[in-house]
Amino acid sequence: MQELTCKELVELVTAYFEDALPADERLRFERHVSVCPGCSAYMEQMRQTITLVGELREQDVSPTAEQQLLQAFRGWKRDET
Amino acid sequence: MGRDGDGAPSASATDEARLIASLLRGDEAAFMRLVEQYQAAMVRLAQVYVRDRAVAEEVAQDAWVAVLKSLRQFEGRSSFKTWLFHILVNAARTRSQRERRSVPFSALASDDEGVLGDEPSVAPERFRPADAPYAGGWGALPQLWDALPEASADNRETRERIAAAIERLPASQQSVIRLRDIEGYSADDVCKMLDISEGNQRVLLHRARSRVRQALESYFAED
Numbered sequence A: 001m002q003e004l005t006c007k008e009l010v011e012l013v014t015a016y017f018e019d020a021l022p023a024d025e026r027l028r029f030e031r032h033v034s035v036c037p038g039c040s041a042y043m044e045q046m047r048q049t050i051t052l053v054g055e056l057r058e059q060d061v062s063p064t065a066e067q068q069l070l071q072a073f074r075g076w077k078r079d080e081t
Numbered sequence B: 001m002g003r004d005g006d007g008a009p010s011a012s013a014t015d016e017a018r019l020i021a022s023l024l025r026g027d028e029a030a031f032m033r034l035v036e037q038y039q040a041a042m043v044r045l046a047q048v049y050v051r052d053r054a055v056a057e058e059v060a061q062d063a064w065v066a067v068l069k070s071l072r073q074f075e076g077r078s079s080f081k082t083w084l085f086h087i088l089v090n091a092a093r094t095r096s097q098r099e100r101r102s103v104p105f106s107a108l109a110s111d112d113e114g115v116l117g118d119e120p121s122v123a124p125e126r127f128r129p130a131d132a133p134y135a136g137g138w139g140a141l142p143q144l145w146d147a148l149p150e151a152s153a154d155n156r157e158t159r160e161r162i163a164a165a166i167e168r169l170p171a172s173q174q175s176v177i178r179l180r181d182i183e184g185y186s187a188d189d190v191c192k193m194l195d196i197s198e199g200n201q202r203v204l205l206h207r208a209r210s211r212v213r214q215a216l217e218s219y220f221a222e223d
Helices: A012-018 A023-035 A037-054 A063-080 B013-024 B028-050 B053-069 B080-102 B154-167 B170-180 B187-194 B196-220
Strands: none
Touching: A012 A037, A012 B028, A012 B196, A023 A037, A023 B154, A037 B154, A037 B196, A063 B013, A063 B028, B013 B028, B013 B080, B028 B053, B028 B080, B028 B170, B080 B170, B080 B187, B154 B170, B154 B196, B170 B187, B170 B196, B187 B196
8 A cells, every 4th residue: 555645744733643544554654653753743743733723722601691691581481481 | 512422412303402492492491592692603603605704693693593493393303502503604604695786706605615626635746757767756754743833733823824824725625624623523324414425524624634734734833
């Protein structure tokens, strides 16, 4: 089976992380990364990207929104019964 | 919360049945606990489609009302949170279509743009040309980021760069990366929430992550 190039490998990283590659493709992928410093650094960058994105939680619920939702809930309850 | 995959104990079917029964009984505390758990994520996700925070909050509220109204019809075929986000995304899409005329053209990047087209994950010039030895291999190797102080989530500018890179993504890619990597939902949940196939979910996630990686790489290479 033909070896993967680096250019091809970078397109498969998410599929690899998601465990969505067929067994032979997965093997080819791992064989390439094990001998390629560029691609193993690239994989590491992708892992760090995912970790950094995961830290991006912000924005709390505004108290007005919470109050409005409570009103909406009460309105629904009234109509229900 | 958030990072639970399928079958996490917190989302068990009996818990959900109990939760729905409490809502139907009109239990305000149960409702407010749900709001606390999901509202912030719902507003963030609605903002992918409608941008404006106030409008996104309205969309989230509409979604809650729709959920309450059809609570009796909820059959538990998907989990409650999947159902909730599915309704939210549809409400946000409908709202954004209604408001399109007032949205600047650049923000209109079609919802399909993320899947169609064949944009490479890494600029082609980073690789050796087809006629060179080791064609398709790296030219300059990617660097490890470990030693960089900027490559830490504590760095405010790094967080801003990432947020900006995500905001530039087409809506479909944004929804997927937000749900997967920020909110921590499983691939399966996200497919159901967005009504997309497994394959499309993966392509969208890959495009989105690749673009954010590129943005980080150029940021780290500055100065």
